[in-house]
Amino acid sequence: MTLFRLDSSIRTEGSVSREVADTLERAYLDQHPTDTVVRRDLRIDPVPADAWPDAALAGFTPEDQRTDAQRAAVELAARLADEVAGADAVVVATPLYNFGVSQHLKTWIDMLVTDPRFAPGTSPLAGRPVTLVIARGGGYGEGTPRAGWDHATGWIVRMLADVWGGDVTVVEAELTLAETVPAMAELRPLAIQVRAAAHEHAETVGRDMARSVAEALTRVA
Numbered sequence: 001m002t003l004f005r006l007d008s009s010i011r012t013e014g015s016v017s018r019e020v021a022d023t024l025e026r027a028y029l030d031q032h033p034t035d036t037v038v039r040r041d042l043r044i045d046p047v048p049a050d051a052w053p054d055a056a057l058a059g060f061t062p063e064d065q066r067t068d069a070q071r072a073a074v075e076l077a078a079r080l081a082d083e084v085a086g087a088d089a090v091v092v093a094t095p096l097y098n099f100g101v102s103q104h105l106k107t108w109i110d111m112l113v114t115d116p117r118f119a120p121g122t123s124p125l126a127g128r129p130v131t132l133v134i135a136r137g138g139g140y141g142e143g144t145p146r147a148g149w150d151h152a153t154g155w156i157v158r159m160l161a162d163v164w165g166g167d168v169t170v171v172e173a174e175l176t177l178a179e180t181v182p183a184m185a186e187l188r189p190l191a192i193q194v195r196a197a198a199h200e201h202a203e204t205v206g207r208d209m210a211r212s213v214a215e216a217l218t219r220v221a
């Protein structure tokens with residue numbers, strides 16, 4: 001069985017989304033130690049932003065009239081799609097940047113959508129557990145000044161669940177900037193609690209994902 005993990009934080013050190021996803025991955029692998037983990041790290045290996053226009057326009061161009069750039073972009077999209085299509089469980093870890101989706105993650109999703117297997121209406125993740133781990137510097141709970149300002153989570157879940165059909169769980173870690181931003185100093189005790197709760201949630205979700213993958217295997221056997 002295969003777990004696919006995507007990271008998109010621009011930090012390779014001190015990244016909360018990566019740490020929480022690590023906790024989830026450990027909990028998953030505790031149950032499924034022999035599973036393969038396929039990783040894509042969009043910080044280390046970003047999808048070139050200029051590949052997407054070529055991949056998208058290739059879809060409207062007869063194959064024999066495609067440019068070399070369009071052909072290369074279609075092949076890249078297919079390789080990205082292979083990684084996810086072959087997975088039994090999926091983890092997408094990301095920060096909230098500028099109240100929206102990380103551009104690296106947006107490009108990755110846009111590229112996948114150009115592959116016929118991930119086009120709207122195909123549900124390639126149907127029946128598979130998918131977890132979004134999102135880290136946010138501020139707080140976005142109901143009643144806070146920034147409630148409704150997280151424009152990333154809703155869209156990513158829309159794509160993973162409603163477009164691609166995954167069985168999606170969201171693990172959230174917020175107030176991550178409280179540690180370093182002086183204006184948030186009074187929120188530090190709360191931030192510590194929130195971080196611990198995120199790791200706890202990730203551990204439970206990792207175990208649940210492993211169980212769900214095992215159940216799917218039993219149904220097939």
Ligand SMILES: Cc1cc2nc3c(=O)[nH]c(=O)nc-3n(C[C@H](O)[C@H](O)[C@H](O)COP(=O)(O)O)c2cc1C
Nearest residue numbers: 009015016017095096097098099135136137138176
């Ligand atoms: C360029 C940039 C933009 C950010 N924009 C936001 C934002 O709009 N809202 C927010 O709550 N936090 C924002 N943050 C803070 C990150 O969401 C926070 O540090 C998060 O923990 C980053 O994920 P990571 O810990 O996995 O690197 C931003 C951070 C950076 C570097």
